[in-house]
Amino acid sequence: IQVLKGLLYLHREKHIIHRDLKPSNLLVNHRGEVKITDFGVSAIMQSTSGQANSFVGTYNYMSPERISGGKYGYKSDIWSLGLVLLECATGQFPFSPPELDEGWTNVYELMEAIVDQPPPSASSDQFSPEFCSFISACVQKDPKDRQSAHELMTHPFMNLYEDLHVDLASYFTNAGSPLATLKTCDTISDS
Secondary structure, eight states: OHHHHHHHIIIIISOEEOSOOOGGGEEEOTTSOEEEOOOTTOEEOSSTTOOBOOOOSOGGGOOHHHHTTOOBOTHHHHHHHHHHHHHHHHSSOSSOOSSTTTOOSSHHHHHHHHHHSOOOOOOTTTSOHHHHHHHHHHOOSSGGGSOOHHHHTTSHHHHTTTTSOOOHHHHHHHHSOGGGGOOHHHHHHHO
16 A cells, blocks of 8 residues: 555656666565655656656566557556565566576566566465456556556555554564664654
């Protein structure tokens, strides 16, 4: 929810396409707040319907329209979000290499797979119908068929756990580095 709210803010308020959304660009601080980072390849658009056509970012999470060299918009970030969530859920990157033992021979094979293979999906045997539907809404090949961040905020998956309080702060405090519990910033601001 926090990442989706962040994308909604970037897209609607700041008119920014992140262009490099991936697991390593999503950080969780000691308060359990998820932050989108690394805006080095972001594009600022003139309006909410702006389109870009440059080729920057991490290939693995690029949308098919970006890899094909076509125009792309905010929904290219939604494709990336879908892949990130699916990877977090399954523990592996959604596009499997042809030879599972060897991995991708080169980046062009991966890019061809993203453009030509059917979009990845969440297994209905492992995941809720709401999660499967959410992933499907994110990874549609045609960006016109992909939901926007605003539309995804009302998706049933977003409401599935709204009554469940997930305490990311205690999880990361208990699982993380002892440095995560330091109150240095809070102490300085209190002085």
